[in-house]
Amino acid sequence: MPQPLSPFDLVILDCDGVLVDSETISCRTLVDILSPFDPGYDLEMVMRRYLGRPASAVVEDYERMTGRPASADFTRDWRAQLFTAFRNDLQPVEGVREAVKTFGSDYCVASSSDEERIEICLRQTGLWDLFEGRIFSTTRVKRGKPAPDLFLLAAGERGVAPERCLVVEDSVSGVMAAKAAGMTAYGLAAGSHFAVLDQRQALLAAGADRLFESWRELALAPAAT
DSSP: OOOTTTTSSEEEEOSBTTTBOOHHHHHHHHHHHHTTTOTTOOHHHHHHHHTTOOHHHHHHHHHHHHTSOOOHHHHHHHHHHHHHHHHHHOOBOTTHHHHHTTOSSEEEEEESSOHHHHHHHHHHTTOHHHHTTOEEEGGGSSSOTTSSHHHHHHHHHHTOOGGGEEEEESSHHHHHHHHHTTOEEEEEOOSGGGGTSOOHHHHHHTTOSEEESSHHHHHHSOOOO
16 A cells, blocks of 8 residues: 555544544443433434543533532443443444554544543554554543644644644544644544434534545545645
8 A cells, every 4th residue: 555644744543433433332322321311312412412522521411411410420330331332342443454554654543532441442443552652632631622732732742743743533523623733634434423423524614624435545545745
């Protein structure tokens, strides 16, 4: 394969929906948790509300629905249910390992998930060896996506100017964060969640510079400098 991303000095990858096909699993878990409080929280609605956003957004909604602070039991039970689903069903996004191996530049992960969840996902899908030591979690910044903080942190610590960075994202908030950081953004519509909520046009409207249907398509495409 050619090295289509070589004009960039750093490729920043989202995790959920870009490296691992986790978004549908995650959102189904949230439907189970939140729909008893509001039946309107079906799969599509949950995807619209939470894709690309940190766990704090879910906690805020839960507290609003119930009128009480989320307890440690809520967070523990939610994570236990989610991680069990990951162990049973989680798969890598098709073609991601082959594509990453073609990168002609540095790369890293910058995710709205916390470090434990990122590691569980990457180990479960056999991708940990590619990304160990290259992970940036939203827990390290004050503002999550769509704010640019996480991407700017990754670029700063990898020693690359924002304008020399490419971000690969599947969510509107992720694309918005990349553009706010002054970076090139590619939208990737390879996750199974696009069959439930098609955000292709929304990614372009949010500022995605290009849109790809698969990792293979992205890896074979001529690069834009």
